[in-house]
Amino acid sequence: MDEALLSYYNRELAYIRKMGAEFADQHPKIAGRLRLDKDTVEDPHVSRLIESFAFLTARIRHTLDDSFPELTEALMGVLYPDYHAPVPSMSVLNFNLLPELTETRNIDAQTMLITESTAIGQCYYQTVDDTQVLPIRVENSQFNSQPYKAPSLPAAYTAMNGGGQAVLRVTLQAEPGTTLSEISPSSLRFYINGQAQLSGKLYELLLGQVSGIALAKGPDDPDAVFLPASSLQSCGLRDSMAAIPVDGRSSVAHRLLTEYFAFPEKFLFVEIDDLENSWSAFEEHVNLYIYFKQTHPELVQGVSENTLLLGCVPVVNLFEQPIECIPADEIGVEAKLNIDSTHTQCADIHTLKRIYARDQDGKCIDMFPFYGSHRSSDNTDNTIYWNTRRESSHWYNGRISHGVDTYLSFVDSDFKISAPGNDWIINADALCTNRDLPDKLPFGPDQPKLNLMEGGAGLRIKCMTAPTSTIQPLLDDATRWQLITQLSLQHFTGNDGFEVLKETLHLYNFRRAQDTRALIDGISGMKSELTTARVTQQGRAAICQGTKITLELDEHYYSGGGMYLFAEILCEFFSQYCTINTFVQLTVKIKQRPGNDIEWPPRIGKKVLI
Incomplete structure (x- = not known):
């Protein structure tokens, strides 16, 4: 239950009591028997009715006030579809062969691992790259x-x-x-x-x-x-x-x-x-x-x-899991998507990979999202689309658990509530996280213990870093600022490029921790200027125009290390914003070490230009 609903309820209850008392004073013959007072209600039955009515009106007002965040969440889902997905837990694992083994073992990317069983469930991780x-x-x-x-x-x-x-x-x-x-x-x-x-x-x-x-x-x-x-x-x-x-x-x-x-x-x-x-x-x-x-x-x-x-190899807390089937006639306005609990007791949806419907004869139809490019090619009037929204949650399977619930609804082309036929069953496949369960994993000598779900014989696995916490997205009112900031922070070469860069970095600093804020605050200056470079491609020389970006970093903010890595991330970040036939070149000046500049070669995306 949303905590904000309580303040709405209290306001509605106070309003009804105050206005009810005034109404009773003005019309004693009609409302006198209600025995209303702005502070107390003598009749317990009337009191229950008023409290029930206050709760219902509070929900209505809360929903109306939330209608704008729903719009901004939908726009964010179209323009930046991954921004409101949970950031899954990550760690680094070390694999070693048992002493008697002498052949190289290859572990493919997305190989699944599972932690030891606990009272509240197990965590699933997958490898990020081939190892x-x-x-x-x-x-x-x-x-x-x-x-x-x-x-x-x-x-x-x-x-x-x-x-x-x-x-x-x-x-x-x-x-x-x-x-x-x-x-x-x-x-x-x-x-x-x-x-x-x-x-x-x-x-x-x-x-x-x-x-x-x-x-x-x-x-x-x-x-x-x-x-x-x-x-x-x-x-x-x-x-x-x-x-x-x-x-x-x-x-x-x-x-x-x-x-x-x-x-x-x-x-x-x-x-x-x-x-x-x-x-x-x-x-x-x-x-x-x-x-x-x-x-x-x-x-x-x-x-x-x-x-x-x-x-x-890095590992990430992501795994594929089906969603519990939902009969179409039970969806109504919307239905909460519950992850099949056959293999996991604690999970959140990171990404919906597919939604489809089956009828009693086994016929299968893929459903499409309302906000999608395929809609422009649809010529039918009765096409049904799916739409989802996320809602912060603090309860899961009978215990306190912080995460995000996902709700599914079906609409027609005019965004009016619709549904497949009553004999259809809605199915979905999702990429999931283990919600806040990684927070509860122990870390120490030989902890947490992870095992390959297949083919783990002959390997010793050690967790080198404590699994990070799953980072839940900021929803509701926060989406207004997120959308406006995303739309306005697209250019770093103007007079306000320095502030634009910092705002962009804060936008993706989901941890909002002191150490990560220090990385951003350590950027003490920024200058951008147009430049040219000689380019040779296939034996032919040409002059290419680009942007030279110079950042100044204050070394005091990076006493914990990582200044070079942070600068390298920024170099990669800027290079992804190149337009066609242009390049970006980053130079980093260290405030406390004049003359010890770090310079990267001109780049277009991931390609080094020179």
């Missing part, structure tokens, strides 16, 4: 500033990227019964584990300060294999690593902001490619050397064998 579980373990990791012992970088590498001021040595060990040359992985994907300050700084060095990479048996190995700095790439920004599904009408830029503010650890993945021909000289172990143009004292003390981990 290789190699019979290789990280035996040791060490970060050293000069002087350090490592193979000397070739002159071509130092001439291009400068010398090495520090080196990260990662010792990789093959499991007994196999060798590195037999495993021969084409790439290695690492998750940067640890405290936010340490992992954020290491991520910055790995993505922006690498001079070169080497594979060697030791620092004096004459047969060391060298790789360019370009072999090391970020993984978290790739489309294949998208944790939250988005509708085709939604922007990738908005998805990135949502994921980053909800779970920044999802982006702390790096991958070393082009390793196919690098393993022939190595058997049981190899040292991976990564050379840096800068050093950092905290990394010298903080990096350990648990800092860079293989076999990790």
Whole structure:
């Protein structure tokens, strides 16, 4: 029950008592027997009637006042269909083979995992991306500033990227019964584990300060294999690593902001490619050397064998589940959609994937949403569409539980209540979350325990980060501000671009936590200007016009780490707003470090222009 209804009820009750008392005073012969007073009602039967009437009128007034948010919610559903979906719980899992196993295991994206059973149910998670579980373990990791012992970088590498001021040595060990040359992985994907300050700084060095990479048996190995700095790439920004599904009408830029503010650890993945021909000289172990143009004292003390981990993948609390069947004649004005409780006791709808109707003969008809592009091609007058609305909820299956309920209604082309034939049964398939159940999962040594629903033999699974809480959307009156802000915040190059950027970031900061607000407040300045760049495509040169954006960041707001990752997210965000035949180039100036600017190459979307 909506808490706001109580204030409506109290106002209606006070109004009826006051006006009833005045009416009784003016017409004592007619209303005197009611014995109404503005403070008390002597007749208990009259009191019950008045309270019942006050409750009904309060509901009517509340519904009338809510009619505008229903309109804005519908518009948000058309223009930004994923904005009011819950942000599901996320975490990072580490997969390891049991010691006796020596073959690489491949875990596909969207592989389902389930937590151990509890009194209030189980949580379902799915992997975000494909993952290789190699019979290789990280035996040791060490970060050293000069002087350090490592193979000397070739002159071509130092001439291009400068010398090495520090080196990260990662010792990789093959499991007994196999060798590195037999495993021969084409790439290695690492998750940067640890405290936010340490992992954020290491991520910055790995993505922006690498001079070169080497594979060697030791620092004096004459047969060391060298790789360019370009072999090391970020993984978290790739489309294949998208944790939250988005509708085709939604922007990738908005998805990135949502994921980053909800779970920044999802982006702390790096991958070393082009390793196919690098393993022939190595058997049981190899040292991976990564050379840096800068050093950092905290990394010298903080990096350990648990800092860079293989076999990790983000997981998200999403699973497909059918909706309980609803006879068409029971829908009426609208019906609450209940998730089939056969496999889960606590669930919310994230996205409706399909709604369809079946008759007694088994005939199946797909239903379409009222707000959809297909309506323009409909020529029939009796077509029925479905429409949904979300409502905040604080109760589920007899217990307190915070989430969102979804209500379904059927309308005709004029948005008048309609319904399929009475002999039809309404079915639906949905992508679901476990509501607020992830909040109750324990986190500690070997907790929470997750298992693959299929094919989990021979694997050890460890949860590396505490599962995040499911973030429920702000609905009702908040949708007015959301819609107006979304429609007005589309351009960042005007005189008010700085404020527009901050408002946009706050719009997707669903956690609204102090640490995420600090990230946004740390942007102390912004400047945009038109620029040109020389572009070569298929051997032909041309001049392309674009926008150069310069941001100033205050380092004091990023004492917890993550400034470089935040800037990289913003670079990706701006690049998604490019119009055709234009580019965006981002430069970040650090207020406390003049001259240490971070500059990204010009980009059109995900494509580097130069």
